Amino acid sequence: MAINEWWIEDPTEKYWIEITNRDDIGIDLNAPKVADSGNETWSYTLVNHVIPGDIVFHWDKKSGPGIVGYSVVKDEPFSSTVRWQSRGTYGRAKALPGKPKPEPGWRALLTGYVPLAAPITQERLRELEAKVRSVREELAAQIDGPLYFPYALSEKRPLRATQGYLVKFPRALVEVIPELDKVRELAGGPTSTTEKPGAADTPPMAGTGRLRDPIRKKAIETYAVETVKTLWEARDYEVEDVGLFQPWDITATKDGTEIHIEVKGSSVTRETVDLTDGEVRHAEGHSPTILVVVDQINITSTNECSGGRVRTWEDWLPDRDQLVPTAYRYPLPE
Secondary structure, X not given: OOOOOOOOOOOOOOEEEEEEOOOOOOOXXXXXXXXXXXXXXXXXXXXXXXXXXXXXXXXXXXOOOEEEEEEEEOOXXXXXXXXXXXXXXXXXXXXXXXXXXXXXXXXXXXXXXXEEEEEEEHHHHHHOHHHHHHHHHHHHHXXXXXXXXXXXXXXXXXXXXXXXXXXXXXXXXHHOOHHHHHHHHHOOOOOOOOOOOOHHHOOHHHOOOOOOOXXXXXXXXXXXXXXXXXXXXXXXXXXXEOOOOOOOOEEEEEOOEEEEEEEEEOOOOOOOOOOOHHHHHHHHXXXXXXXXXXXEEEEOOXXXXXXXXXXXXXXXXXXXXXXXXOOOOOOOOO
């Protein structure tokens, strides 16, 4: 279904909230691709719109209810199979109690779960309801289409969580909840509502835009490769960019020794990288292969790159036990 990605051009709009009663909070985001009615549901589909480095708050229906902690999106979302117990009347009528059915779904791995010292309860948010309303009204005046706002507000009932699984948590809402100041600082966001950094001066931890844009992705990849070529040329290697026709990126030759270099670039801090099967197989079959990761790259609104942190793994051989599958290739039966 078409999602109104109103946040797509703003690198500081990196917050979401999972509304759940699960016991394993902070492990992942996962939801079916369609509701029990067979129709797509925006709060499920939004799982496929997070990107690595995004921050996910967790609203636990059993604790308060309220926000009990936060996690960071580890990798790109992917198709998976989930076991989902619907909570609505329709879902309960279809599924056997305690036996959720497996079905196609969206999944995104999370990392670094941090529980809050004290939950930010629904009652606490009701104390801030005037500010929450102001945030929603300002966004509604600026944005056409759905906001996917995390809280339902009406004149008849006090503030309560939106009915849904994953919803957008606007940056402006983070700024009006004092208990989230530390999270905002860790994310590299503005320290007050008067500071709103642009793409050129956003700190590396804040990201540099929603990198689903293939042009921005290509600019970062090219910059990373050029950075590594320059480093190896400075070591008196002859270097060649072979990424278009080989399963590695750079061939470096010196004194008759040929080194293959795999390069990964990112605008955010990376503790994981995506590998293709070809890249893994090549590293297993050729020594020496070197992995170089250039992350924290700054990129402007015109896709000009600078800076970055370079980390190198010599004699790199990926451990298959450490690989996290993000998809499966299934041969169709005859």
